Amino acid sequence: MEVAVSLSTGVLEVVLGKLGNILMDEYELQTGAKDGIRYIREELESMQTALEKVSKVPPDQLDKQVKIWARKVREMSYSIEDTIDSFMLHVDDSDDGEYSGSSAACCPCVSAKSMLPRSYKARRDIAAEINRIKEEVDEVSKRRERYKVDSIFVAPASYDPRLLALYEDKEKLVGIDHSTDEIIKLLSMEGEGASEQKLKLVSIVGPGGMGKTTLANAVYKKLEEQFDCTAFVSVSLQPNVKNILSGLLRQVTASKVKDDLEEGKDKDKKSLHRRESQKHDGNTETWSEKELIDKIRHVLEKRRYLIVIDDIWEEQPWKLIKCALFENKLGSKVITTTRNTEIAKLCSADEVDGIIHQLQPLSDGDSEQLLYYKIFKNEGCPTELKDVSQKILKKCKGWPLAINAIASLLANKPTQTQGQWYSVLNSISTGLENNHGVKDMRLILSLSYRDMPAQLRDCLLYLSIFPEDHIIGRDDLIQRWIAEDLVHGRQDDYLYELGNKYFNELINRSMIQPIDVDAFGRAQACKVHDLVLEYINSLSAEEDFVTIFNGLQSFPQSDSIHRLSLRNSEGEHGIPKAIKRLPHVRTLVVSSCFFYSTPSLSIFPVLRVLELQRCTESNIKGVENLVHLRYLRLTQAYYFFYDGDADHCINLPERIGNLQLLQTLDLKDAMIKELPHTVVQFSQLRVLEISLRKFDKRCETLLLQCLCNVKQLEALCINAPDLSLDFMLQVDWAPTHLRRFTASPREQSKHMLRSGWVELSPFSRLPRWINSSLLLSDLSIMVRTLAQEDLEILEVLPVLRSVDLEVIQATGTRLEFNGSVGGNGHATAFQCLGNLKFASRAVGLVFKPGAVQELQKLYLCFDVAETKDVHGDFDFHSLENIASLKTLDVDIDCRCARLWEVEAVEAALSNATKLNPNCPTLGLTRHFPDLILHDQEEEIPEHLQAKKKEDALLSRVGPFGGYGGRARDIRVTPHRLEDVTIHSANVVHSLAFSYADHNGQQHSTGPWGSRDARVSTIHLGPSECLIKVSGSIGSSSEAAKLITSLIFVTNEASYGPFGKCIGDPFEFHVPSNSSIVGFFGRAGTRLDAIGFYFRPL
Template identity: 40%
Template sequence: MELAVAALGSLLPKLATLLTDEYKLQKGVRGEIRFLKAEMESMQAALDRVSKLPPQQIDDLHNIWVRDLKELSYDIEDSVDSFMLRVDAPSCAKPKSFRRFFDRTIGLLTKAKARHHIADDIQDIRSRIQEVTGRRERYRFPEVAVQPENTEMDPRLPALYEDVKNLVGIEGPSEKLTALLMQGEGAQKQQLMAVSIVGVGGLGKTTLANSVYQRIRGEFQSQAFVSVSLKPDIKKIFSSILRQVSGGEYPNAEAWTHTELIDTIRQILEKKRYIIVIDDVWGESAWTQIKCSLTENSLGSRVIVTTRKTDVVKFSCSSIDGTLCELDPLSYEDSKKLLCKRVLNENEEMHSELEDVSRKILEKCGGIPLAIITTASLLASRPNKTKYEWYTVYNSMGSGLQKDKSLENMRGILYLSYSDLPSYLKPCLLYLSMFPEDFEIRSDDLVRLWIAEGFIDEKQGSNLYDLGERYFIELVNRSMIQPLYKKDGSPRACRVHDMILDLIISLSSQENFVTILEGPCHISSACNIRRLSLRGSKSNSKEEQMIFPATVNISHVRSVVAFGDAVEWVPPMSRFPVLRVLAFKSRSRNNIHPKDLGSMQHLRYLELGGDLKTELLEGIGNLKLLRTLDLWGPFKGELPASISQLRQLENLLTANMVKFPDGTGNLISLHELLCLSLDESPNTLAELGNLTKLRVLTVGGLDKNQSYVKTFLQALSNLVNLRRLVFFGDGTCSLDYMPDQWRGPARLQSFHGDLVTFSQVPWWFSSLSELSSLSMRVNLLRQEDLKLLGALPVLRFLDLVIDAHGTTTEEQLVVGADHPFRSLAEFKFMHYTRCWLEFARGVMPKLQRLELVLEARSREGGGFDIGLENLASLTHVTVKVDCDGARMKEVEDVEYKVRDALDMHPNHPTLKLSRHYEGRMIKDEDKDGHEVLEESDEDWEYMMKDENKDGQEESEES
């Protein structure tokens, strides 16, 4: 349903554009387009109305009508896009030339032909609209007044009655949750407190909440357990709470008003210590209403909330003093124990031949108890416990959600999460079925693909990429995707849990949204293929790879994403006339003809890997709608000059050895430029200031030629929209070449310069009020630099390295109250000098993770006191002990004092200790310090690898 709404939402603005004077359509054609637009708007209104009906009231006739309408919308949009391209095509001939006259004459004839063609298309579309509408009317039956009774069982119900002896892996989480509920002393323990359990559907949140509830309910005077569900009946929930907390005194409370129910519940709870479990909360609205019935009586009452959405957790913890309990998947050992308990007899052990296949099955289940239990039911239904039978189940898990009846409960629970998604997120989620299981999907790539497909609507005052990032975060918060984070805590990629991937593959197939081909198979020619995910295998022979016979119509395909060897059997590009997305996720071998590439005028997204030839890209200037060009392979040539004609290009992503042509400054729509090597493209530096929409820039070569720096800084002042700046290289440079009145890009949020050594912290950093992530390597660090950085208001992540050449760095640096780093959450401080930090009271109030290098050599005055106890929010500490020139006793003394300091810390942070340069320690028996152990190559290589591993992520982007 939502996919049809999305298709119409993309089409209607284009129909409105066609009615403007710009396209000079004949009066009759304009009238047809007005009819078409009005018809589509009416259908959109009808779709909205149908979408609000309960699922049991939407019959197959409605579903067929929705499917036909979606396909029709796609075809209309393709026709409109083709017309706009033909009419908008500009002439490249010089003014006042015979060629210009000739081109203009041909252009007028071509445009007249295009207008005639769109008129024919609209006539055909009008006939199809009448056909779709007429079919629906012909087979419609009279409305039935009485709706069928919903007799489906709540899929969460079995979790409430699970036998305790069948539960696995719940002891640890149960103890943790109990401790959270009972924590606190004195007045704090007496306050009303909420603990929220968050996690994906099927993870065991209800089971855990009920287990703890049954264990501790006896310590409370009143108790209640209620389930909220996706579409809650609030009055029914209040009635249930009232019956439970009153001991059944009000059996007929359903007839009461909301106010009467709330007042009575509050009156009962006012003088009682109570515990209430509010299970499966989906939205803030439901929680806001239920919270009205909870009263703060300073008797130590407790509330447990379970939810799949982190937004609900944040809201519930802000409205009642609360904390978060994030439920982790089961370990492999517990997963195996649960599987065996469900499949094998009590004293039966798993046969050795089943070990490998059971491990693969459990990896696919990903530690989700419901997935393990559901799969176990499939295994138990098999007549024999053999390796062959279990592999049959394993191989069917990708399609089991739609084929096996025993999986209906699992599907129902996961489908609830999908149903709760807003309409704009559903196509974004279904698009993830384009990627194989366990594939790491970069968040930036995914947002670019969504934009190319038209899934993100540009709203007033909003940037498409900001909206796309918001969509990504929303899917994370709803537990639909598993995020992978950068070192600064921001999401860089995601994976999709196999069980959720199964669901969205099933839905994509039903909706004809994505067609997945894995190796040799036959394609039905009955339906229009819209998106192709091709997954190759080296085992496929050349004959097997011929899977696209001429009888199969692939002319409506909008996206082709190819993995593995599938890039070698992609059909000729001429068979994809309306292709918007072409992405090769493995190295290609130039199997695209340059002429074909230049003719793909609908293309918005092009991603090619491998060692490409420059000739392949010669026609790229024809791709006027191209938004993303991603050449991620080892391409080291020069981009063609025609690339400067791509005025809509927003993302230009290349390796760091690519040469950009003159005219790159004409790409005025660029949002991301990666990677600009000034060694290869010095002329581009002078044009950089023209790219005022640039949001992300990766640049190298400043360390090779200091004369570039001033020009670069001048260009930087023009990049008013720059959010992320990344440097690559291996030398030293300074960024302090500008006068005092010069200011850096005010909207900069992320600065990553840990692959280049800067002479010092640039003074203009003080103007970066939005900087939240900073990693850099400097030769010199002074007290005033710490004061500058500490004053940045939203700095959350800081990775600061002092290079070995920084001999003038002050030995003792104090983080004081005049530069408190008030937003910092993670701090990494590495140095190769005799420098150390001390933390004053009250600084870094939000710091949770700290990583330090500590010298073991005796300091002047002795002792070890850097003020770790003053970091009030600290939870994780990593200390690397520098053993260079120290005795074993001194090293052990530092380690002891670190442990002792953290043992005294009220939060008892976790500690990770390691030693570096152990090969350079002084032997204990050497009293004079002359006999020094030689530094081993292994120690040095390990140290360098460790220091650079965090920067590796940025170098990969480079």
């Protein structure tokens, strides 16, 4: 089938703008050269008009010669733009009196001696280049006349979107309830062997775009709470089975065992979950498929599970995944989705008690409801459009994606008339009635595609550079668009807003799917539906817009490559060594530098966007010579990034500052050694995202200089696991363009309770310069303390929409969100705040009447016991003052909390939401429920004072070590340490100990880690107490950073070393007249970190 022809005019529009800039007086050119540029510009404007006209014509109406002419125009436009960019770049260099010899190699049209455009030779060479371009333009113009391009008739079209947002709320699902109930019924049907509760599998089969994934996800969400562990993974057309198995393993291991709090029930399951959580740590990228399968089977062996395997295309991937699905006779359920009936039959083989569910198109009633809802919302269809709407629905034949595409096309019309609807109806090819499958979808998608303006079409085509099922961040995508000049306007300050408009427009037209929608309906990311991606991939390949190379086909002609994606493959397939130059490549994405023969960057002279995934220092050699580069993103392998070893850190080139046009520097997933001194030259930087491990005073000064030199910085993200950023507190900096600011010691996706409450925060307090960031929209920051005055700084920021605060030290007083209201009756404090996340060991927040009037999503995370100790109660009644609140999600840390305290928290939160007039939904999760204190004597609140007195004497320090494993802590407040048991070899494998509480009752905990090494036990005498612990922190094959040795010193003797003293030393000596009484830390299969509880003797 012939797909729609894009005939992109976006690059022509950019070229015309740049030609206009050259004609400005600041560029001294020969008179003839200026005349030539005017002529070229006029001819290109005429060609642009013809291309826009042709792009509206259905592909079957276009002559082949017209398509060839359009391709020639496009290639010529790319070449002209490369010439202009090189010229303007070197003009700027000469004006500054600076010239780097390395730049000469990057200019295809201007020699090294012509860098000074005001010289006679430079003007002469530029004039010669213009004459060459003029001759090429003349030839293309003559072809246009020969092919009679202008004779093509196209009806005039206008574009004025009426529908502002189709996704303000969660998209209404039509016809899903009946199908969901039917799948659930099939999963619960009793077949042969039902008494053994055999594994039950339902395979959903149907054409692409029918809603298989939507249905499977609806069933999954409805049933997931009924199972011990769950997972949802996608296979896709070109699956990486190892990645799929790794994702499956992560999900089933992270799932929580359900806890019904009945005495003795599910103890085995909870114990198993703890053991598996300890073991599943480290890098699975190096595991074989067999190791991953064995691990998954072991995890699933004693658990009742629900797993969805989505989008299976071929037999072999399913056979491998099926090996991991352990038949445990516990009534586990599996759902698969596929487009292929034969694959569905394979999935539902007899040995798994399977059944096939053939997904049917939407009924006439549901189809009608979906179409009308997408266009008219709840207003209903006008009578005069009823007849034509039924004819349109007849051609869509109940396919949800087809209905959505047509609905979006109709909704974007300025008015809804019979004539317009019949025009759309007549445009739909009769192929819908004669053909089947993906071809029909392409025909429908082509209508929406041709209805887009040129710049939006280019932005959509750019998405083909991403692989299937990829989550594409909104801000990252917009910055790539800007770097490629796909988003362009008169004022650079508004490029982000324009890019955001394009992003939302693609969502409104149902061409991309919104992901992570916030309280204001803003999608933080997007995905591309499989069928849409297939469609734009075919368009992109036809236009040479994006070239995807995985080594399985011959390398394409180098002159036709403009954007190159080297996809992951099992072998080392890269660019052939015979290729010495790719002169027109603007974007290069290498998905895995480990598996590819990474190309030398010197062959990409005009590169603008560069992304190297899982790269090493050798992969970025020569990056400083890419003088056209505007976007640079580097990522490292998981075990390199979290190891922090200097050997694995990336050392940026010293001359990285040569990249004068760089707008985005994204190093948040790569660990850098240090900042080169040339970073202060980044004057055009708009986005800076970095991860830091070790920073000396020199680097601090360079970073501050860099920030102060960048006048238009829009996004700043600093991940600093082991560093204080307090050097940024006193800087005289006014980031007036800053929209997004993140400062955290952990990756943003990592849950704070899973990674443990950290002791070191990036900032000791909120930076005062934030009050100058009047455009700040998103803030995510960790501080040691937060005072009322800090909230008062944030509350006046006019467009602050999302705030994520993590506070290390709780204050004794509660923080108040004021209800300030202006003369117009609208809030003046936090007037736009829609999302608020607040995490602290002790949470005490007060929302005054009228406060946070726009807040719809609230998240809280706190320690139950510490909140009780600090604030004395669980007072959440002020939540009822948040009138617009829709959802309240709460994570509570139950460690060392009594059962009645946990239940009191839950009751207080439940009561507060019930009293809220908006009736928000409450999602509450207990963390570490197995560490809740269950007093056998049913201790009641009056005994709390004794515990508070005992706890007041207890202090803690640490932990020292790495970040692997999971957090480990004790259940009861320790009073005296009795004995310590260590398993050790080359490193410390595990730690266990016994202690007495203030009542003299004995408690034991551990081992934290594994017991597969030499064991040693220290028994403390009646008068012996531990006063000092020292050791070393190093690395091993099991972990990037862990405890390699320990030495224990008491008031009577010294014990150890246990392990080998390799790595960085650490030491803790208690204050005078004190002793160590217990430990906490982190452990998986080894002891990753250790911290100490101590108290006065």
